[in-house]
Amino acid sequence: HPTVFPLLTTRLLNTGFVFFVGSLQKGHYRFQFTQFAWTHMALYLIVVQAHFIMNNIFEGMIWFFLPVSLVITNDIFAYVCGITFGRTQLIEISPKKTVEGFLGAWICTIILGFGLTNLLMRSKYFICPVNDLGANIFTGLECEPNPVFIPHTYSLPTMPLPNLTPSSDSPTSTSSWSSSFPTSLTISPMQFHILAMSTFASLIAPFGGFFASGLKRTFNIKDFGDSIPGHGGMTDRMDCQFIMGFFAFMYFQSFIAVYKASVGGVIEMAITGLSAEEQAEVVRGLAKHLVNQGVVGGRVTEWLGENLVLGRGAAAAGAVGGG
Structure with a gap:
C-alpha cells in the first residue's frame, strides 16, 4: 500500500542505523564509518537516482532518451572542442577539461538538442506515457499529447528596416527603406524547454563527473571498474547521468507535467x-x-x-x- 511503504522503509532504515551504532568497535571507527559513507553514497547515486530515471521513463520515453542523449552529446563535443581549440584549463581536479571545450560543447549540445527533440516528438512511442509495459514502437501507441508537443504560433515584434528601392518622392536621394520580416513563429513549446535541459546538461551535469573524479582521487583509485577497456566501468561512463536524471524529473514535474483527476x-x-x-x-x-x-x-x-x-x-x- 502506498501509505505503508514509506513507513516500512523508514523503520528499516532506523533499524539499520541502530544496529550500525551498536556495532561500532574501538580501533575500527575509521573503517566502519568509511563503509557507512560508501554505502550511503552508493544508495544515493544508484538507487535514488535510478528511481527518478524510472519515473521519467513512465512519463514517456522521450524524458529518458533525451536527457541521456544530451549528456552523451555534451561529453563527445567537450572532447572534440577541447582537443581542437582548447587552451585554458577548466578545473584542477580534471586537468584535461578546458574552458573552450566546455563552452563549445554547450553550443553544440543546444543545436543538436533542437534537432533531436524535433525528431523524437514525431513518434507517439516517445511522447506517450507508459501504461502498458508490453508496448513497443511497433504496437501503434495512441494518446493525447502533452501540450508542450503541440505547435503554437507566437507573434514576433515588427522591425522596420531600410528598403533597397529608392523612394518615388525623392529619386535622387537615399530615402527611407523598408523591409518586411515574419510576424509570427510556429514552434512547439518543447523547443523552449530543450534550451533549459541542454544548458543544464552542458553547464551543471559535467560537475557530476568532476565529483566522481574527486571521489576516486580521494580513495586513490583510477576507475570504479574495468568492464570497458580504457574507460573504466559502467559507473565511470554514467557519473553525469545521475544528476541529469534527477534534474529531468524535477523539471518535468515542475513545468511540464499535466495533472488531471480521473x-x-x-x-x-x-x-x-x-x-x-x-x-x-x-x-x-x-x-x-x-x-x-x-x-x-x-x-x-x-x-x-x-x-x-x-x-x-x-x-x-x-x-x-x-x-
Whole structure:
C-alpha cells in the first residue's frame, strides 16, 4: 500500500542505523564509518537516482532518451572542442577539461538538442506515457499529447528596416527603406524547454563527473571498474547521468507535467472520504454547475433537491421507527 511503504522503509532504515551504532568497535571507527559513507553514497547515486530515471521513463520515453542523449552529446563535443581549440584549463581536479571545450560543447549540445527533440516528438512511442509495459514502437501507441508537443504560433515584434528601392518622392536621394520580416513563429513549446535541459546538461551535469573524479582521487583509485577497456566501468561512463536524471524529473514535474483527476479517482475519493450528507451536497453542486453550463435542464436540480430531502426524511423516519 502506498501509505505503508514509506513507513516500512523508514523503520528499516532506523533499524539499520541502530544496529550500525551498536556495532561500532574501538580501533575500527575509521573503517566502519568509511563503509557507512560508501554505502550511503552508493544508495544515493544508484538507487535514488535510478528511481527518478524510472519515473521519467513512465512519463514517456522521450524524458529518458533525451536527457541521456544530451549528456552523451555534451561529453563527445567537450572532447572534440577541447582537443581542437582548447587552451585554458577548466578545473584542477580534471586537468584535461578546458574552458573552450566546455563552452563549445554547450553550443553544440543546444543545436543538436533542437534537432533531436524535433525528431523524437514525431513518434507517439516517445511522447506517450507508459501504461502498458508490453508496448513497443511497433504496437501503434495512441494518446493525447502533452501540450508542450503541440505547435503554437507566437507573434514576433515588427522591425522596420531600410528598403533597397529608392523612394518615388525623392529619386535622387537615399530615402527611407523598408523591409518586411515574419510576424509570427510556429514552434512547439518543447523547443523552449530543450534550451533549459541542454544548458543544464552542458553547464551543471559535467560537475557530476568532476565529483566522481574527486571521489576516486580521494580513495586513490583510477576507475570504479574495468568492464570497458580504457574507460573504466559502467559507473565511470554514467557519473553525469545521475544528476541529469534527477534534474529531468524535477523539471518535468515542475513545468511540464499535466495533472488531471480521473472520474474513477474522484468517485472513489467521494465514497471513501465523504459522509452521505457531504456526498449529497456534492451532487447538488454538480447539478447546479451543469445547469449553468447548459448541459442539463433546470428540472434536474429540482428533482434532486426533492428526492435528496425526501431521502434524508425517509432515513430519519426509518431510524425513528426502528427505535
